[in-house]
Amino acid sequence: MPTSGGVPMDWYLILSAVLFSLGIAGFFFRRNIITVFMSIELMLNAVNLSFVTFSYRMKQVDGQIFTFFVMVVAAAEAAVGLAIILTVYKNRKTLQIDEVSSMKN
């Protein structure tokens, strides 16, 4: 295998797209709130990948800065989101996303 063989860049991006779609799929088809949340994290990671790819492409570090901030925000969001899930669980005694539907109509 030639060591200097590079990887075509669009492969990275397609991988990112696939992971993103998997995240959406998880969001569509799973019932548990926490699993849905994890799918969201998956989507965020996919986006991070494409950011870094473009940072490499443009030979600038700005994309990675973005990634950095995305990570920070995701961490904060995870903390608060989980706290909300805890509260919802306390009130509704359920983790099924379909049963939290009091905003209906």
Added chain:
Amino acid sequence: MDLVLFLVFAIIAVVCGVNLVVQTHPISSALSLVGVMGSLAVLYLLLGAPFIAAAQVIVYAGAVMVLFVFVIMLLNAGSEPVTPLRRMVKILGVPLLVIFLGLVAFIIQAVLPNSETVHFGDPAAKGSPYDIGHVLFTQYLLPFEVTSVLILIAILGAIVLARKELE
């Protein structure tokens, strides 16, 4: 070599992703997510972003996922019962996904020329801690400070939300 590494870890990432969606127990999904994050860290290295790769492992896999696992254990969430999907999701979900994916792939193909490649150890790739630190503390100083405030708010929010009701 790059190609092999890429393929291996890309496949691991996709498999873990699929596993996340397919598994019934939340813990299994959480562990799959850890796997995804790990392989992504390697891919970041391949893209010449060591700082980000390290941050991914430390923050994401090491802190956020641990938090997830804690909560899952705290809530004692068991396997998901099987309930029918909402009608809209059932009908439109898969087609939309397929369309979405296809569209994105097509656009990527159309936009990027095939000749661009990623080499590991590309000297022009900026990603070292020095580079990041330099830009972070000069050009992006304001967002940096703002995110620290954001984290503070998140801490406060989480504490307020999750504490016991006052008598």
Added chain:
Amino acid sequence: MDQLLWLIPIVPLLGFLVNGIFGRRLSMPVIKTVAIGSVALSFLWVVKTLFALGVFGAGSPLSAPYVEHYYTWMQSGALNIGVDFAVDRLSAVMLMIVTGVGLLIHIYATSYMEHEGGYYRFFAYLNLFMFFMLVLVLAENFVLLFVGWEGVGLCSYLLISFYFLEKWPTDSGNKAFIVNRIGDFGFSLAMFMIFRQFGSFDFQKVFTAANGMPVEAAYGTLTVICLLLLLGATGKSAQIPLYVWLPDAMAGPTPVSALIHAATMVTAGVYMVARSHVLFLHAPIAMDWVAGIGLATAFFAATIGMTQFDIKKVYAYSTISQLGYMFLGCGVGAFSAGIFHVMTHAFFKALLFLGAGAVIHGIHGEQDMRNMGGLRKFMPIACWTLFAASLAISGVPGTSGFFSKDEILSAAYGRAPWMYWVGVITAGMTAFYVFRAWIMTFFGEYRGHAHPHESPLLMTIPLTILAVLSLLGGFINVPLWLKPLFPEVATQTETLVWISSAAGLIGIALAFLCYMWRPGIPDTITQSARWLYNLVYNKYFVDEAYNATVVEPLVEGSRTVLWRGMDAAVIDGAVNGLGTRSRGIGNVLRLAQSGYIRSYAVWVVFGSIVLLFIVGLAGAR
């Protein structure tokens, strides 16, 4: 030197404000003082101003009008309307009448209205009326005159429906205002045409310009303007065809009938015609209309007056008839005679009404003359003052009415002899019905059930003063005073004077005959000409005719077409329909809010796909 003309109307306005705003908390003596005081001050200021302008002295004062310009009210391009007051010979006469007679009536009313509710409100309205009437008289342009014109119409409405809890007063108030409005429509159109023709509303400018125009032989611009002005005047001064409101205006308290519907407001039409005499003199056709309508109204109303039994109604028709005389005078060119008659009429008609009020007051509200009689013993002052007024209105030689009426009739003869003869017959009828009323009220046996008594001092003193003026007021030589203003008209000849006086005396004699010496005669006449009597007694069914042809269709049309058709169905339907439609749409859109997060996610992805399409594919091209 500034005469501060504005004080003349402002003081009554202040009286209105004080009595209107604080009246409820003020005691009756205070209200009285404010009301009478403001009019008295106004009267004194009029006298003082006229004195300062040299009116009471020798020489030829006020040869030109004395104008005071206050501020510009409306200014827009060619349009410039200012608030200007002016005093000339004509308005000097009117000012004295309005404030003088107005003061006497105010004094009378403080006693007459003592036992009525809403005391302060009455005097507030009365003062407001004085304000508007004075603005009307002092105005130096058509628009300001119109302000006063409308204002007195408003006060007339307020005062006619003073007893607003009963039906007849409120209906009458409405009737007066609405009929007036029709006249005002004519007046407004006339004003528009005046502006279009002359570019201004100022009397000075308009009349100077009109003087330069040729006399119109056919229906030209000036004729149309004058006819429209005449329409306005018929509304305000109760001439054919818009006189119908005045008899019903008797629903108001008697002082109101005296002040507004005898002495002042109704003469505003005559004043307006006299003021615009330059325009009328250049439109002879319009003058003929004025004279014709005036004469017809005078004759017509006199016939009705002969049959009525309500004492106030008799005097109301008498007012309409006498106003017809004034219009006749103006129409044949004897403007000064017309204004002279305004003054004498103010004296004796106000006296007639106030006297009637004294009678009504004395027999506790009874107004039907069939229930009166023999009151001479109980109310001598009322009796003999009314006698003086009746003499004056009949034109008995020497009284004020004699002088003014004969001037008019002579001028009419000069224009067309047949007018004179009709006027003479009307004079005879006037004398007849006025003495009929007097005899029915004060002679014979008392036919009523109350305890008649004389009126208090505050009522009898104004009566006496007016009686003196009615008898001697003719010697105030108004026509001579107004001569520089109006052109010369044919003077009287002796024969004409004797004939018209004779007609009056014959009328008096007939009245005595029918009601005192041979009381059976009236019944015989009414029996033999039953259908004629019914026609006249029912006012020729004019009110009924108007009701059927104008009022009913209008009301019915408004109700079905405009109210149900347009308003309820179309407008409400549209507005409500809009609301209902929105709600319907909202109901449908609401279904998208399923409450299920995953459905929302589907929409999100769908939307992002659309965006991708647009951005990506379009951009990639």
